[in-house]
Amino acid sequence: MSTHYNTxxxxxxxxxxxxxxxxxxxxxxxxxxxxxxxAERVQQMTTLTRLAHRMGTSDKFGDLIxxxxxxxxxxxxxxxxxxxxxxxxxxxxxxxxxxxxxVKRRAExxxxxxxxxxxxxxxxxxxxxxxxxxxxxDIARESAxxxxxxxQPYDALLNLFERGMTTDTVRKTFAAVSDAxxxxxxxxxxxxxxxxxxxxxxxxxxxxxxxxxxxxxxAVGYDFERGYLGTVVHPFxxxxxxxxxxxxSRWYPDFLNPGLFGTLHESGHAIYEQGTDAAFSRTPLAxxxxxxIHESQSRxxxxxxxxSYGFWQxxxxxxxxxxxxxxxxxxxxxxxxxxxxxxxxxxxVEADELTYNLHIILRFELEIALLNGDLQAHDVPxxxxxxxxxxxxxxxxxxAQGCLQDMHxxxxxxxxxxTYALGNLYAVQLYDAALAQLPALKSExxxxxxxxxxxxxxxxxxxxxxxxxxxxxxxxxTGQSLTHEPFVAYVTKKFSQIYGL
Numbered sequence: 001m002s003t004h005y006n007t008x009x010x011x012x013x014x015x016x017x018x019x020x021x022x023x024x025x026x027x028x029x030x031x032x033x034x035x036x037x038x039a040e041r042v043q044q045m046t047t048l049t050r051l052a053h054r055m056g057t058s059d060k061f062g063d064l065i066x067x068x069x070x071x072x073x074x075x076x077x078x079x080x081x082x083x084x085x086x087x088x089x090x091x092x093x094x095x096x097x098x099x100x101x102x103v104k105r106r107a108e109x110x111x112x113x114x115x116x117x118x119x120x121x122x123x124x125x126x127x128x129x130x131x132x133x134x135x136x137x138d139i140a141r142e143s144a145x146x147x148x149x150x151x152q153p154y155d156a157l158l159n160l161f162e163r164g165m166t167t168d169t170v171r172k173t174f175a176a177v178s179d180a181x182x183x184x185x186x187x188x189x190x191x192x193x194x195x196x197x198x199x200x201x202x203x204x205x206x207x208x209x210x211x212x213x214x215x216x217x218x219a220v221g222y223d224f225e226r227g228y229l230g231t232v233v234h235p236f237x238x239x240x241x242x243x244x245x246x247x248x249s250r251w252y253p254d255f256l257n258p259g260l261f262g263t264l265h266e267s268g269h270a271i272y273e274q275g276t277d278a279a280f281s282r283t284p285l286a287x288x289x290x291x292x293i294h295e296s297q298s299r300x301x302x303x304x305x306x307x308s309y310g311f312w313q314x315x316x317x318x319x320x321x322x323x324x325x326x327x328x329x330x331x332x333x334x335x336x337x338x339x340x341x342x343x344x345x346x347x348x349v350e351a352d353e354l355t356y357n358l359h360i361i362l363r364f365e366l367e368i369a370l371l372n373g374d375l376q377a378h379d380v381p382x383x384x385x386x387x388x389x390x391x392x393x394x395x396x397x398x399x400a401q402g403c404l405q406d407m408h409x410x411x412x413x414x415x416x417x418x419t420y421a422l423g424n425l426y427a428v429q430l431y432d433a434a435l436a437q438l439p440a441l442k443s444e445x446x447x448x449x450x451x452x453x454x455x456x457x458x459x460x461x462x463x464x465x466x467x468x469x470x471x472x473x474x475x476x477x478t479g480q481s482l483t484h485e486p487f488v489a490y491v492t493k494k495f496s497q498i499y500g501l
Contacts (some may be wrong), residue, residue, distance in 0.1 A: 003219040005081060011061060012088055013282040014022075014293050016051045020240045027238050031230040031248060042111030050100065057095045073387050076322055080279060083467045096161070097146050100137065117410035118233055124400035133377040133409055137370050145370065149273070152373050155188050157415030161291040162422060163469055167365065168454045173484055174361050177421070180488040182208040185354055187498050188342050196500075197338040202326045203436040206251045206259075213249065213263040219315050220301050221454050222247070222267040223274055233264045235349065236405040237269035237298075242278065242286060245270035257339065260300050265349075268301030269294055275462025278449050290470040291416060295423020296430060297461065303353050304431050304490075305450055309336050314448025327379045340498055344392035346401040353424075354491055355392060360421035362387045363406075412430040426474060428487040430461065433478035443500050 025045050033041060034233040055061065068085050075082040113132035120129035143152035147160075154167045214229060232248040239245040247266035251259040271286050280286035288294035293471050309332075312319075316332045327335065342352045348359040366383060369375035375383055384403040385395050396402030408416055435441050441452045460477040471481055495501070 004064065004071050005085070007284070008064050008068040008085070008088070011055075011064060012084075012284070014265055015052060015056050016282045016284070018048060018055065020051065022048045026244060027230075030232045030234075037112045038111075038115045043107060044108040045111055046104060050104050052098060053095060053098070053103045056092060057436075059154070060095070062092060065092055079223065080277075080285070080467065084280075084283055084285055087466060091284060094147065097148065098143065099146065102142055102146065104144075106139050106412055109139060113130060113395060113410040113412075114407065117404065117407055121233070121400050124398040124404070126399040126404060129382075129404060129410070130377055133380065136409055136412040136415075137377060138410045140371060143412075147155055147354075152368075154368050154415060157371075158480055159415075159419060161416050161419050162477060163290060164471055165292070165418075165422070168366065168440075170422070173425070173482075174357070174364065174418075177425070177484045177488065178361065180484070181354060181357070181491060184492055184501075185342065185344075186201050187501055188354075188495060191499060191501065192418065194332075195337050195341040195501050197341045198419040199327065199330045200256045201254060201337050202256075203254060204252075204256050204323060204326065206253055208322050209251050209256070212319055213259055215318050216260065216306075216315060217247070217263050217267040219311075219318075220264060220267055220450060221271050226274055227270055229263065236274075237265055237266040239270065239273040239287075241278050241281060242274055245274045261306060261311060261339075262349060264301040264306040265298045268298035270464050271301065272297040273465075275458045276465035277463050277467075280465045280467075283463045284501075285467050287466050289464070289466045289468055289473050291419035292422035292426055293461070293470050293473060295420050296426035297457070299420075299428040300431060300457075300490075304427060305445075305453070307353070308445065308448075310446045310448045311450070312336055312448070313341075313446075335351055337498065340494075342495060342499070344394050346394065346396045347405055348386070348420075354495055357421045357424060358391045362416055363417040364421075371414060422482065425482060425484050425487045428471075428490045429474065429480075429483060430457070430476050432486045432490075433460075 022045055025041060025048070029038075029041050029045075035352075042144065044121070054305060058101045065085065065088055069089060072079065072082045072085050109132070111114075113129070113136055117128050117455040120126060140157060141153065147156035149156040152167055158165055158167060158170065210229065210231075214224065217229070226243045226245060228246040230246065232250060235247075235249045237245065237247045247263065247270050248470040249259050249262040249266060269288075272294060273286070276286045306476050312332055312335060316335060320327045320330075321334075340352065342354050344355055344358075348356070348363075351359055362384070366375060366380070366387065370377070370380075380403050381399050384399075388402065389395050408414075431453075434453055438452055438456060444450075444452050461473065464473060475481055
């Protein structure tokens with residue numbers, strides 16, 4: 001390969017290493033760092049963020065990108081070199097649009113906001129977080145203006161997480177999903193059939209939960225030789241390379257679901273990045289192609305696999321062995337019904353498959369209102385509770401179970417939430433494509449054998465990393481762009497059977 005491309009690759013590796021150092025400081029802050037270290041950690045992360053932005057936006061770096069782009073211009077469009085240069089160029093252009101002052105202020109504000117959010121959540125006191133939320137909203141607005149947009153400010157932020165997606169498209173997609181699934185939810189609620197999930201609400205020793213979570217994560221393909229399971233306030237996954245993809249979860253001593261299914265969820269994220277092509281190492285291609293596709297993997301492993309009857313036929317004995325007093329007399333059928341109970345709930349990450357998207361619609365609508373100035377930070381708790389009542393028919397008993405439950409706004413991550421629901425749609429579309437392309441897969445999954453599905457996902461999703469755009473990837477794998485119809489068909493069939501509708 002040419003001189004300019006190789007020189008660019010060296011600079012890309014250096015920039016990647018710096019960005020991963022920032023990510024490591026973030027992971028350490030969430031998982032291990034003592035609270036007293038927060039002030040210094042904010043400054044450390046701010047300094048490295050400024051250096052990374054300076055390196056990644058310099059005129060010299062831009063000139064090198066252009067020279068490398070000229071050299072690979074005649075390459076096949078599928079070539080890794082051409083795709084990498086295009087990705088680096090896109091990221092360079094986006095980064096150049098942000099002023100160094102805004103980058104510095106974002107790092108400082110979000111660092112402090114995270115600590116304030118954790119305290120506010122612990123004390124269920126929104127007032128402690130309100131002034132920081134005001135600042136992150138301002139940062140989001142300024143970022144949208146500096147990035148630029150054609151239709152509305154939210155488009156600029158959404159595009160960072162789901163390239164090519166627009167606010168109008170999300171709104172129409174969410175409306176179609178809601179129109180098709182809310183009647184099903186209403187039918188379940190009005191039917192009056194009660195599913196007993198009390199078996200999930202018992203005393204479960206946390207250390208035993210961690211042990212069995214490792215067993216279940218291994219069962220779905222997460223490689224602990226290249227991974228780690230930590231404990232945090234708000235679960236997340238992060239990778240420093242394909243050989244160091246870490247997951248986190250949180251544990252309730254009296255509720256099994258959050259730790260178990262949170263671990264499955266984060267395992268899906270990590271499996272994605274563990275599966276990226278080794279040739280992409282230390283480049284932007286060694287990541288998921290978008291937040292929505294990334295969420296498709298976490299939701300697929302958490303729900304389509306992790307809440308399937310076949311999976312627990314194969315793995316329930318391990319769970320019973322870990323908790324014989326709690327689950328020894330509970331059948332696999334009873335457990336399956338319990339983990340699939342449909343019931344409006346307060347916490348997004350603990351929501352069932354049918355109501356989960358309503359949590360995302362709530363956040364999506366509030367974010368647009370905040371960004372457009374139609375909603376002020378001070379009024380978020382009231383607006384949140386009103387939306388919860390409107391969409392789910394319940395009102396959170398405290399802000400900790402309401403508007404303070406997620407960490408995203410403390411990180412100024414406006415535009416991210418829609419990708420959670422888009423991930424649900426991508427997940428079923430990919431799953432259905434795998435079933436259609438592999439005739440034997442259906443019977444394999446009925447017995448909890450996920451090897452065939454895992455291999456299909458690796459071949460069609462994981463190994464490609466960020467080489468393709470989300471639309472390119474899903475079209476290559478399934479034959480069409482994103483559609484909500486497979487998801488609607490899936491939840492309709494599953495929950496109609498469970499509730500006998």
